[in-house]
Amino acid sequence: MHRIMVVDDEAIITSQMQDYLQLLGYEVAGIANSGEDAIESARKLLPDLILMDIVMPRKKIDGITASEIIKKELDIPVIFMTAYGGEKILERAKTVEPVGFIIKPFQENELKIAIEVALYRKEMERKLRESEKKYRSVVDAAVDAIFTIDIDGNVVFWNRASEALFGQTSEATIGKPFTRLLSESISGMVRQEMRRIFSGGHSDIVGKTLEASGIRKDGSTFPVEFTLTAWKIHEGVFFTIIARDITERKKIEQMKSDFVSLVSHQLKTPVAGIMGCIDNMLMGLTGEITDKQKEYLNIMRDISSRNLRIISNLLNVSRIERGIVSVNLQAQSLDEAVEIALKGYRDAMGKKGLKLVIQKPQEDILVLADRDKLVEALINSVENAVKFTDAGTITVRMKKHETSALVEIQDTGPGLTEEMKQMVFKKDRMFTGEPSIKEGCGLGLYTAMEFMKLQQGTISVQSDPGKGCTFVFRIPLANS
Amino acid sequence: MEKIKKGTILIVEDEPVFRLIYKGVFEHDGYVVLEAQDGEIGWQMAVEKKPDLVLLDLILPRASGYEVLQRIRKEESIKTMPVVIFSIMGAEKDIQKALDLGADYYRVKGSNSPRDILGEINTIFDKLRGGRKT
Numbered sequence: 001m002h003r004i005m006v007v008d009d010e011a012i013i014t015s016q017m018q019d020y021l022q023l024l025g026y027e028v029a030g031i032a033n034s035g036e037d038a039i040e041s042a043r044k045l046l047p048d049l050i051l052m053d054i055v056m057p058r059k060k061i062d063g064i065t066a067s068e069i070i071k072k073e074l075d076i077p078v079i080f081m082t083a084y085g086g087e088k089i090l091e092r093a094k095t096v097e098p099v100g101f102i103i104k105p106f107q108e109n110e111l112k113i114a115i116e117v118a119l120y121r122k123e124m125e126r127k128l129r130e131s132e133k134k135y136r137s138v139v140d141a142a143v144d145a146i147f148t149i150d151i152d153g154n155v156v157f158w159n160r161a162s163e164a165l166f167g168q169t170s171e172a173t174i175g176k177p178f179t180r181l182l183s184e185s186i187s188g189m190v191r192q193e194m195r196r197i198f199s200g201g202h203s204d205i206v207g208k209t210l211e212a213s214g215i216r217k218d219g220s221t222f223p224v225e226f227t228l229t230a231w232k233i234h235e236g237v238f239f240t241i242i243a244r245d246i247t248e249r250k251k252i253e254q255m256k257s258d259f260v261s262l263v264s265h266q267l268k269t270p271v272a273g274i275m276g277c278i279d280n281m282l283m284g285l286t287g288e289i290t291d292k293q294k295e296y297l298n299i300m301r302d303i304s305s306r307n308l309r310i311i312s313n314l315l316n317v318s319r320i321e322r323g324i325v326s327v328n329l330q331a332q333s334l335d336e337a338v339e340i341a342l343k344g345y346r347d348a349m350g351k352k353g354l355k356l357v358i359q360k361p362q363e364d365i366l367v368l369a370d371r372d373k374l375v376e377a378l379i380n381s382v383e384n385a386v387k388f389t390d391a392g393t394i395t396v397r398m399k400k401h402e403t404s405a406l407v408e409i410q411d412t413g414p415g416l417t418e419e420m421k422q423m424v425f426k427k428d429r430m431f432t433g434e435p436s437i438k439e440g441c442g443l444g445l446y447t448a449m450e451f452m453k454l455q456q457g458t459i460s461v462q463s464d465p466g467k468g469c470t471f472v473f474r475i476p477l478a479n480s
Numbered sequence: 481m482e483k484i485k486k487g488t489i490l491i492v493e494d495e496p497v498f499r500l501i502y503k504g505v506f507e508h509d510g511y512v513v514l515e516a517q518d519g520e521i522g523w524q525m526a527v528e529k530k531p532d533l534v535l536l537d538l539i540l541p542r543a544s545g546y547e548v549l550q551r552i553r554k555e556e557s558i559k560t561m562p563v564v565i566f567s568i569m570g571a572e573k574d575i576q577k578a579l580d581l582g583a584d585y586y587r588v589k590g591s592n593s594p595r596d597i598l599g600e601i602n603t604i605f606d607k608l609r610g611g612r613k614t
Contacts, residue, residue, distance in 0.1 A: 265568050272589055275593070279501075328572065
């Protein structure tokens, strides 16, 4: 049962209140006749609620002052009772944030409502504070930096980990612009996205993980990874950013990348050397060569060339598996990329007696892609077509389809069974029979798929046994 | 009959097989070829012999290709010497760094045959004779 204290300088009132309260089912914790009394009794009795008369003439401390002290010290809710509704008094009363006012004379039910509302509100405030404490403890204990910025770009919340990460306290950061914390390009972009959300739009960066340079208080920078969430409340739009230092990770990535590069050079250099020597011999630099010698030299060159391709594929897969593939998306000419991919295979096609047909639109198609990766993916498909087609035609079609560009590479080879179609883009698979020099290690199409994924594109295959294969590349158009 | 000399090329390259291949193909086409097997010797030969063009590898003992390039561009007597970087490294940042340091061209080893490289060198020499460098 809730315990209520009544404070009024007139004994008649306090006695009347006591009756009322008991009637309404409350326990009367105590009675006081002055401000000082009220303070002292409140300290002793700790009621759940105080009904306080504002004006208590002939007493030193009035209700308002007493309430201020009680509120600060004991956090007990106070309902003011007053006969006067004068402006000045009301203004002053409001400053101590009472939970309610009742104007004398009042009815029983008015009193009950006022009390119930006050108790309810008190309870809600308590629950809210506890909830806040709970979430706050989570955020404070977080290893990641968590901070919130408002629409003006000022920091409104800064957790403990943020202090450690950026080297500045929340006192030094709250209210100041966040732009000092992240590299200019990123903070500019974040502000733009905030404005977009503020005007009701949708932002692509919300929920994504991005990298940037963080700037510490002392001016030093460090690589940082962060995710953004946006939320709207009555007061406006806010962004909460969760960030972490990725210096270590970047170091390891660099080491992995350097290692793969080193292995790459060590493996490719000897093969390039052999091929160069063979080329010079075929050019006649070592003197005239017999037809038989030429035959052998050509075969050696072919094998070396394929060896180089296998090494390239292995290195690509190695990078993919280590998660260290970098992608640089720019507007590219699709025609150019296809030409580069085909260049190395026109000779081979000629030698096998294969016809090459290219179908493309009048106007060059511009796609958003990483040139080297797109070309590599296309090469892997062309290579496949040439490898497995012994007679007929290889057709390359380029066209636009909605927001993408499509490249189809069709051959007149043996085609694929349903089973083979399932496995064709996979890395780990069973080889039928012994792998021949011709087949290589089957990593090309896996690489092609991964490279296409990295460019927000796709590759798929259509085929029926005996009817050849068509590989279909889908690449986003530039500025779509 | 003496072959008409087309010009002098300095090859700075630590891998013997590549020196063999490129010396072979350039000499066959009429160039005079000088060789250096490390960065220091490459630098010395560039200053002393003043070739018409330098084919410069990046990964070299004693002084890197970048280092040699920088020295050439600082040395009054040879600072406008045409330099073609010829390296197995092909990453965007490697290429950009070399171009920023003053390389005129960058070719990646392994993507082209010696004949292709010869063709490019011939084109560069034509441009040089035309009085303008690209």
